[in-house]
Amino acid sequence: MSEETSIRAGRRLPDGFIIGTGTSAHQIEGAWNVDGKGESIWDRIVHDRPEKVADGTNADVACDSYHFYKQDVKIIKELGFDFYRFSISWSRVLPTGEAHIVNDLGVEYYNNLIDELLENNIQPMVTMYHWDLPQRLQDLGGWLNPMMADYFRDYARLLFDLFGKRVKWWNTINEPAMVAVGYGNASMAPCINLFGYGEYLAAHHLLIAHAKAYRVYDQEFRATQQGRVTIALDTMYHFPKTDSKEDLEAAERAMQFQLGWFADPIYGSHGDYPPAMREYIDRASKKEGRVKSVLPTFTPEEVKLIKGSCDFFGFQHYTSCQVSDDPEGNFQPWYTHKYMNISYSDCKSGKRSHIAWLNVVPEGFRNSLKWIKDRYGNPEVIVTECGYGDWKEYDGLEDDDRIHYYQTYLEEMMKAIVEDGCQIRGFAAWSLLDNYEWFEGLRSTFGIVHVDYSSPERKRTPKKSAKFFQSLIARRTL
Numbered sequence: 001m002s003e004e005t006s007i008r009a010g011r012r013l014p015d016g017f018i019i020g021t022g023t024s025a026h027q028i029e030g031a032w033n034v035d036g037k038g039e040s041i042w043d044r045i046v047h048d049r050p051e052k053v054a055d056g057t058n059a060d061v062a063c064d065s066y067h068f069y070k071q072d073v074k075i076i077k078e079l080g081f082d083f084y085r086f087s088i089s090w091s092r093v094l095p096t097g098e099a100h101i102v103n104d105l106g107v108e109y110y111n112n113l114i115d116e117l118l119e120n121n122i123q124p125m126v127t128m129y130h131w132d133l134p135q136r137l138q139d140l141g142g143w144l145n146p147m148m149a150d151y152f153r154d155y156a157r158l159l160f161d162l163f164g165k166r167v168k169w170w171n172t173i174n175e176p177a178m179v180a181v182g183y184g185n186a187s188m189a190p191c192i193n194l195f196g197y198g199e200y201l202a203a204h205h206l207l208i209a210h211a212k213a214y215r216v217y218d219q220e221f222r223a224t225q226q227g228r229v230t231i232a233l234d235t236m237y238h239f240p241k242t243d244s245k246e247d248l249e250a251a252e253r254a255m256q257f258q259l260g261w262f263a264d265p266i267y268g269s270h271g272d273y274p275p276a277m278r279e280y281i282d283r284a285s286k287k288e289g290r291v292k293s294v295l296p297t298f299t300p301e302e303v304k305l306i307k308g309s310c311d312f313f314g315f316q317h318y319t320s321c322q323v324s325d326d327p328e329g330n331f332q333p334w335y336t337h338k339y340m341n342i343s344y345s346d347c348k349s350g351k352r353s354h355i356a357w358l359n360v361v362p363e364g365f366r367n368s369l370k371w372i373k374d375r376y377g378n379p380e381v382i383v384t385e386c387g388y389g390d391w392k393e394y395d396g397l398e399d400d401d402r403i404h405y406y407q408t409y410l411e412e413m414m415k416a417i418v419e420d421g422c423q424i425r426g427f428a429a430w431s432l433l434d435n436y437e438w439f440e441g442l443r444s445t446f447g448i449v450h451v452d453y454s455s456p457e458r459k460r461t462p463k464k465s466a467k468f469f470q471s472l473i474a475r476r477t478l
Ligand code: NOJ
Pocket: 024, 027, 174, 175, 385, 430, 437, 446
């Protein structure tokens, strides 16, 4: 295909489009208590309650990237990625979480990693917080404590100060909705069971924390460092089960509850949680006889702080599901008060992975991107995560299912760009490595690079999908 035909056919990536790959500290670094690192909530929970992890493993060593990060960088370089999204372990840099005790060896590790990336012409994109809260801060209440926003701001300031001359892409918090549900049920650390209440409070403080970090950048660093800061927000796409008015409304409501929860206060113009959340949660709270809604209210100062606190939209997407209205108010295990049934298994889907929530629904990706464009005035988007995982026995070096996933999802992304006019500027494949998948342990693998957990050096071998990316990046054409 000639270059001109590829552009017209929507197969050629736009000029300046950046392609990366990602990981997170807890999932790859290992060295959980080495060189002064403090304990995180994920260290604590998998040590104390190994029965919660599908295969009983922990991330004490994981991919051991703390010792083998140069190998990671070498592979990223060979494959040709433009950027690498990794996260900093808060408790490696600040063992207690507070900014007055800095662990120099932890700082040195990230200095080395960043330098190694830059020497190899790979742009670092840093996530400040990918779920691994220092345990000491959890002991103070974690994200239920409003003070956490200040601890996070101080941590962010330190990171900008230490690394901001070299790092130009920042994600404050990874998938804050997943952090918040850790305070509503037992699906994520710290597994605090305050269902239908705790998640809203945690979310509120996460939003304020993010915005405080963003404003620190604005006031103290932006002029000299000229980087870009965002928060990484995720959603499934929610298809209505039928064309009934009730199901259509339920599907829209679900989008507001999942993505709008964090996106509306930041990117919306009305300075509040989405209207559907306000309506349904306020009503349910009243019905429960509460004095106040469990969905907190922002003060005018907080609205000002949070609104507009992002330089682009960091978006994460994997899959879609199907929803139908449930006027009786079926309490979903994840996001409460939605008044709907959510099904993963009924979703129209070409293929399924063995991971219960992972349907391969490429058009849901395009629809989500379009939803963001329509609701938030077409912001610039970088897809900070998207990827395919399966149970390890169904994954391997010849990972054609993963290639199919990326190929079809990227084709839908191109339609979002070319046909829908979405401003999508980059895409990061999740994940570089077969890493530690939280309570799934090592059972589920998402890597484009296989990791041999039986070898002490955690031997890394690129899968066929890594070569898919190598060729995509070289040709910039799907
Ligand atoms: C999103 C999370 O950010 C990441 O840590 C996780 O591995 C993937 N989803 C896959 O579940």
